[in-house]
Amino acid sequence: MTFREMTPTSPSDKTAIRRELKRRRRILSAEQQKQAALALCQRLRKLPEICRARRISLYLPVNGEIDPTPLIPWLRQRRVAIYLPVLRPFSDNSLWFVAYGDTTPMVKNRFGIAEPCPRFAAQRRNRLPAWALDTLMVPLVGFDQHANRMGMGGGFYDRSLAFMRRPGPAPTLIGVAHACQQVDTLPIEPWDIPLNAVVSDTGVVRPTKTG
Template identity: 30%
Template sequence: MTKTPREMKRTLRQEALARRDSLDPLWRTDASLGFAVAVDEIAPPRGDIVSGFWPMRSEVDVRPLMVALRERGARLCLPAILDKSTIIFRELVRGAPLIDMGFGTMGPDESAAVLEPSLMLVPLAAFDRRGHRIGYGAGYYDRAIARLQENGHAPRLIGIAFDCQEVPQVPDEPHDVIIPEILTESGLRRFPSSL
């Protein structure tokens, strides 16, 4: 019996996350710190808005990279889950309180400004050499990116992952958002066919 693209993605997601989960925690921490080295390659102009994410489970911890981006003059924001299908991006200001966003993540509360990022650091479960991404299955980022694009914003998208999350090929689906750049512990990869 042939699997549907959704079923194939589920299998690829489980396998990639199992590889990520099996990474030594100390190595993962050290590798996450190393992501900040890429700041010179990815830093947007001063004052531009960058969305990061609060790491969950064994994800890359992008907070060191976010600090480096802030030091280069970026304004930071984090996703906030509004309902089962929508995320927005709230400004992350030094010293502001963070609240539980679900899924083990934290983010600014309702008093924080809602921003539209010009650079998005996008979490993912798996990716391929074409820049196709598998998320966690809820579609939050696909919808958020589509909404930004519909409103005339075309944020630069950089997927964040460890090398072990690469898969041979992600099955194509019409709603998928291609990520033209992926940052791993090996450096920034650009996918010319996706640009």
């Protein structure tokens, strides 16, 4: 049985699949990564949720994550405000969303990910509550045919977006990944925040409509 065909039913299953999918993206060559990023961004530019957004959060890739940053010049040309996730200090693994520009001072956080420096991020004028974003791009380790997401396991996005379980304003959530990170089915956990779509270098997956 391949990983694409597996449905994780236990923590050990999920750990094994997460390890394999992370390996798949890490072994992509620099040229494969570049071409995948360009193909991803071509698809993102056609997505209605991206085209109409005026405030977007994306991320800076690490460890083989697909790279959404080739989209930045196009967003700048359209005068879209760009934000990055930042580890919120003194919190239970949740995120701030902080303005990102050419002159934003950057540091590496405890995971080795570049993010706006704490002093810049702590200034309220430089950050936006997640509910005020139009569109939020979410990195992922794996996804399935129903646009369910497997994250890194830290729960950063799920905690930061828990407010979306209640009525009120909320961003559109777009998962982004390499096509090789797709599996057939993933379990849905009670704390999972659903995505509106997953976009890869080869296609777009939407949640299955019920009812």
